[in-house]
Amino acid sequence: MTGFFERVYRVVRRIPPGRVVSYGDVARMLEHPHAARTVGWALGSLPEGSGVPWQRVINSEGRVSTSHQEDGVNLQRALLEAEGVEFDESGRVDWGRFGWVGLSRQEIEALLDA
Numbered sequence: 001m002t003g004f005f006e007r008v009y010r011v012v013r014r015i016p017p018g019r020v021v022s023y024g025d026v027a028r029m030l031e032h033p034h035a036a037r038t039v040g041w042a043l044g045s046l047p048e049g050s051g052v053p054w055q056r057v058i059n060s061e062g063r064v065s066t067s068h069q070e071d072g073v074n075l076q077r078a079l080l081e082a083e084g085v086e087f088d089e090s091g092r093v094d095w096g097r098f099g100w101v102g103l104s105r106q107e108i109e110a111l112l113d114a
Contacts, residue, residue: 004032005042010111011103012043015056018084019100020093022060029102036060055079056100062092 007030015021023036032038043054055076059065064076077087085098093099103111 008042009052020056020058020098021100
């Protein structure tokens, strides 16, 4: 599992500020389309100050869904808003404006081979 977690971290480090991606999108980039929950576990296990921008990964509905911390949702939203990400009145992010297209297969391969 640790190998997969490290691959998740490598991809998430590439998400630019002000952009978001879903847990499932990260899993698909890593060719594990059914591993969205595992992506969440990987991000949830990060130590504070890891440098991995975990806040940029949200659920497929465009909402923050941090459950491992009492104030996790508020923290994630605040971090994203500080990067310029906006939420509508229902707490959703507009994928068209803030979604990240991800990495190409070649970029993923180069990143994972590094």
